[in-house]
Amino acid sequence: MITLPAPKPDILARRDAILADLARLLPADAVIGETIRMKPYETDGLAAYRQMPLAVVLPRTTQEVAQVLRYCHANGIRVVPRGAGTSLAGGALPLADAVVIGLMRMNRIKEINLEDRYAVVEAGVTNIGITKAVEGDGFFYAPDPSSQLACMIGGNVMMNSGGAHCLKYGVTANNLLGLTFVTIEGEVIEIGGNHLDAAGYDWLGLITGSEGQLGMVTDVTVRILRGPEGARAMLAAFDSVEVAGAAVDAIIGSGIIPVALEFMDKPCIHACEAFAHAGYPLDAEAMLIIEVEGSQAEQDMLLGKIRDICARFNPISMKLAESAEQSLAIWKGRKGAFGAVGRISPDYLCMDGTIPTGELPHVLRRIGEMSVQYGLGVANVFHAGDGNLHPLIMFDANDPESFRKAEEFGADILKLCVEVGGCLTGEHGVGVEKRDLMSTQFTPRELDLQRAIKTAFDADWLLNTAKVFPLTGNPKIAA
Amino acid sequence: MNRSGSIAPDTEEALAAELTRAHAAREPLCIEGRGTKRAMLRPVQAARTLSTRNLTGIVLYRPTELMIRARAGTPIPEIEAALAGNNQQIIAEPPDLTAMFSASEPATLGGVVSTNLSGPRRIMWGAMRDHVLGIRAVTGEGEVFRSGGRVLKNVTGLDLCKLLTGAHGTLGVLTEVTLKVLPRAEATGTLAIRVPDVARGVAALSAALGSPYGVSGAALLLEGHESLGSGVIALARIEDFAESVTYRMGKLRDELAALGEARLLDTPASHAIWRQVRDAEPLGAAPEDAIWRISVAPSAAPRVVAALRAAFGAKLLLDWGGGLIWVAGPAQERAHGAVMQAASAARGSFTLFRAPASLASHVPVVPDEAAPLASIGRRVKATLDPLGLLNPGRMRG
Numbered sequence A: 001m002i003t004l005p006a007p008k009p010d011i012l013a014r015r016d017a018i019l020a021d022l023a024r025l026l027p028a029d030a031v032i033g034e035t036i037r038m039k040p041y042e043t044d045g046l047a048a049y050r051q052m053p054l055a056v057v058l059p060r061t062t063q064e065v066a067q068v069l070r071y072c073h074a075n076g077i078r079v080v081p082r083g084a085g086t087s088l089a090g091g092a093l094p095l096a097d098a099v100v101i102g103l104m105r106m107n108r109i110k111e112i113n114l115e116d117r118y119a120v121v122e123a124g125v126t127n128i129g130i131t132k133a134v135e136g137d138g139f140f141y142a143p144d145p146s147s148q149l150a151c152m153i154g155g156n157v158m159m160n161s162g163g164a165h166c167l168k169y170g171v172t173a174n175n176l177l178g179l180t181f182v183t184i185e186g187e188v189i190e191i192g193g194n195h196l197d198a199a200g201y202d203w204l205g206l207i208t209g210s211e212g213q214l215g216m217v218t219d220v221t222v223r224i225l226r227g228p229e230g231a232r233a234m235l236a237a238f239d240s241v242e243v244a245g246a247a248v249d250a251i252i253g254s255g256i257i258p259v260a261l262e263f264m265d266k267p268c269i270h271a272c273e274a275f276a277h278a279g280y281p282l283d284a285e286a287m288l289i290i291e292v293e294g295s296q297a298e299q300d301m302l303l304g305k306i307r308d309i310c311a312r313f314n315p316i317s318m319k320l321a322e323s324a325e326q327s328l329a330i331w332k333g334r335k336g337a338f339g340a341v342g343r344i345s346p347d348y349l350c351m352d353g354t355i356p357t358g359e360l361p362h363v364l365r366r367i368g369e370m371s372v373q374y375g376l377g378v379a380n381v382f383h384a385g386d387g388n389l390h391p392l393i394m395f396d397a398n399d400p401e402s403f404r405k406a407e408e409f410g411a412d413i414l415k416l417c418v419e420v421g422g423c424l425t426g427e428h429g430v431g432v433e434k435r436d437l438m439s440t441q442f443t444p445r446e447l448d449l450q451r452a453i454k455t456a457f458d459a460d461w462l463l464n465t466a467k468v469f470p471l472t473g474n475p476k477i478a479a
Numbered sequence B: 001m002n003r004s005g006s007i008a009p010d011t012e013e014a015l016a017a018e019l020t021r022a023h024a025a026r027e028p029l030c031i032e033g034r035g036t037k038r039a040m041l042r043p044v045q046a047a048r049t050l051s052t053r054n055l056t057g058i059v060l061y062r063p064t065e066l067m068i069r070a071r072a073g074t075p076i077p078e079i080e081a082a083l084a085g086n087n088q089q090i091i092a093e094p095p096d097l098t099a100m101f102s103a104s105e106p107a108t109l110g111g112v113v114s115t116n117l118s119g120p121r122r123i124m125w126g127a128m129r130d131h132v133l134g135i136r137a138v139t140g141e142g143e144v145f146r147s148g149g150r151v152l153k154n155v156t157g158l159d160l161c162k163l164l165t166g167a168h169g170t171l172g173v174l175t176e177v178t179l180k181v182l183p184r185a186e187a188t189g190t191l192a193i194r195v196p197d198v199a200r201g202v203a204a205l206s207a208a209l210g211s212p213y214g215v216s217g218a219a220l221l222l223e224g225h226e227s228l229g230s231g232v233i234a235l236a237r238i239e240d241f242a243e244s245v246t247y248r249m250g251k252l253r254d255e256l257a258a259l260g261e262a263r264l265l266d267t268p269a270s271h272a273i274w275r276q277v278r279d280a281e282p283l284g285a286a287p288e289d290a291i292w293r294i295s296v297a298p299s300a301a302p303r304v305v306a307a308l309r310a311a312f313g314a315k316l317l318l319d320w321g322g323g324l325i326w327v328a329g330p331a332q333e334r335a336h337g338a339v340m341q342a343a344s345a346a347r348g349s350f351t352l353f354r355a356p357a358s359l360a361s362h363v364p365v366v367p368d369e370a371a372p373l374a375s376i377g378r379r380v381k382a383t384l385d386p387l388g389l390l391n392p393g394r395m396r397g
Helices: A009-013 A015-025 A035-041 A062-074 A127-137 A153-159 A203-207 A241-253 A266-276 A296-311 A324-335 A337-344 A357-374 A400-419 A435-441 A444-457 B012-025 B076-084 B109-114 B160-164 B198-209 B242-259 B267-278 B298-312 B333-345 B371-384
Strands: A055-057 A078-082 A098-102 A109-113 A118-122 A176-182 A188-192 A216-223 A231-238 A260-265 A286-293 A317-320 A347-350 A378-383 A388-395 B029-032 B048-051 B058-062 B067-071 B088-090 B132-138 B144-148 B173-183 B187-195 B215-221 B232-240 B261-265 B290-295 B315-319 B324-329 B349-354
Touching: A009 A015, A015 A055, A015 A062, A035 A055, A035 A098, A062 A078, A062 A098, A062 A176, A062 A188, A062 A216, A078 A153, A109 A127, A118 A127, A127 A153, A153 A216, A176 A203, A188 A203, A188 B371, A203 B160, A231 A241, A231 A296, A231 A324, A241 A260, A241 A286, A241 A296, A241 A357, A260 A266, A260 A324, A266 A324, A266 A337, A266 A378, A286 A296, A286 A324, A296 A317, A296 B242, A324 A337, A337 A347, A337 A378, A337 A388, A347 A400, A357 A378, A357 A388, A357 A400, A388 A400, A400 A435, A435 A444, A444 B144, A444 B160, A444 B371, B012 B048, B012 B132, B012 B173, B058 B076, B067 B076, B076 B088, B076 B109, B109 B173, B132 B160, B144 B160, B187 B198, B187 B242, B187 B267, B198 B215, B198 B232, B198 B242, B198 B298, B198 B315, B215 B267, B232 B242, B232 B267, B242 B261, B261 B267, B290 B333, B298 B315, B298 B324, B298 B333, B333 B349
Parallel strands: A055 A098, A078 A098, B029 B048
Antiparallel strands: A109 A118, A118 A216, A176 A188, A176 A216, A231 A286, A231 A317, A260 A286, A260 A378, A347 A388, A378 A388, B058 B067, B067 B173, B088 B173, B132 B144, B132 B173, B187 B232, B187 B261, B215 B232, B215 B315, B290 B324, B290 B349, B315 B324
């Protein structure tokens, strides 16, 4: 279980006065204090943890965000930034003495420039909303986290979100040009712009993925890209994890960079097939979904090369999509993987470590052993090209012992990821979920250095307190 | 700087000890690899140099994991040769500036990362900073730290790799860098279109980059080219499997045919011309010229070009679809003022890339930051280099 810091008693005692002050700073409908109306904000995608905040504010402009931050800073009030609240790591979990600043009302698309290939959007625009705004002209916004229908670009920036297609197109950090950034003091700063690579320190790169520790983002300038002529998928199934891993190495080694290269293990194949009836081979130990882009003829050429490579590894079966519809059918199971696991288990924890791809067989073998040891089922999906592993640990949230074991199992997996040369989180972020594991990846001095960088932005540690850094060793936080 | 004032430890431990000693003695240091880019930005105010030139060698290279890890002083050609042996390459295509900076030896990995040097491929595949997976570095107090790692996707903790990349050695001394790498394309093709003027040239590049064909280089030669003739020439590159390059070049030529007379360059000719663009050879800078890089939204480039030609008859080269403007001209404050003004009017950024100390030491070499950001910058600097001993004066006075 994760501990939250003790709320500041003086802040809790002043709650009514603080709500009245916020109501003077913002339009009446932008401040929420009633318990029943704050209920939707008490948790995020890590739903096992819940905490009512002090108050919720829903500003509509950068100036309103700045005013709230300035007020909270002046009064020593903690702040929890929030986008759509889809964080799987508890990045938006409230604190009892904190004001949640929700950005969902900042949902305007301010500028689209196809000639210079960028868009300026407010932080509360959904990830898919950006693509929807430009797809009529053949463009798209590349990072595509699984939550893209709901998650917001402001949250994507703060967590440096990835997706299934980042092997080719990169993660959020690689697709940004500029930010409107608001400091805890309420200063509004333009970082970067509508061009590449501003000179000077790379604040854009530091802020991206900083999980709300450094400030808030209200406007985002993203790169938009012209989409390919088309895309098509194939699947290849193998009778061992090792062989499937070797096939992945051979594909990458051949010089082909597929736009997506997904791996599913046997429990995942079974769960997805039962859910989506995608025609997945149930006798396989491992299955790859490989997607390529280009014209029809280019797709044929690339899928042909990949088929020939896979054929060298005695696949149980291979299926090349002949059409966009068949591609969708192949993807259907994978895209529904989380829902599928949700169907066979009352609850699951979605983990997110990264490993050197060559370590996959070893890591999956160890996860299998842990599954037996903990008595909990696990299904694995893996972005095989970039080493990002998502074990889904099945448990029953109504049984505290089951939840405790699931958390321990997850922590053991992440420690294993670090042990084999990987990291705790590839795309979900540290949040509260992995906070106490940070010392397995970093030395105490390395953590102190990161804490000092935070302090340079947020001297009083008011921003998204109790996330990312283990509580012990933090300045200004009593556990 | 004479070499007797240079220390070049051969282990990270010894380098950290030097920094600890310098910190205790409050001695400022010039931080460099082989010193090939000493004339970049502003002269460093330090009597002694701490070099990473003896921290060399590839530590770990896993072609199927698309990563290579090397010590910071490893020469770039050594890394490129190792990658080429597996048909891979450094993604960001960093320029080779030995000619521009009259250097007698090749650049190091640490130097290229510290200056965030990216070439033509930046427009499609990202900057040098986008491919730094991990670093080891030493603070101004002599403390070794790591950030990132060796895997391609990693959001664990604050990303100090990005902070140090492009910091010109002012926030720490890189001792080891892990890069993401990618396969080299089987073939390269280039469409060269003669266009009437700069505005229509940038429009041609925007059309190419807005096509579905994966254009990985988009440059504009303003004064012609020895093998392509005179006039303004737009270049669009595609790197892919041979069949794809043939197909895509054909489609691109058809779509851009109305914009001007077009020629297709094959793989060897493409490699040659993009090496020239990468290293800014078509800029035609004289040895005594100052050189600037301006970054703007591409559609602003024609106005910048016109302003700088009018102000001081600037020599110019456009890359990144028009978003990167290389400028050469007299190393004088008047010209520098015109560059700053043109960049600012276009809401862009500038770097005084190469200039004699007589100019660089008393002008801003990168844009000033807004006051609140500058304060944050001072606090971040104080965290990593509390006494301000690393490359003092390099980026700002």
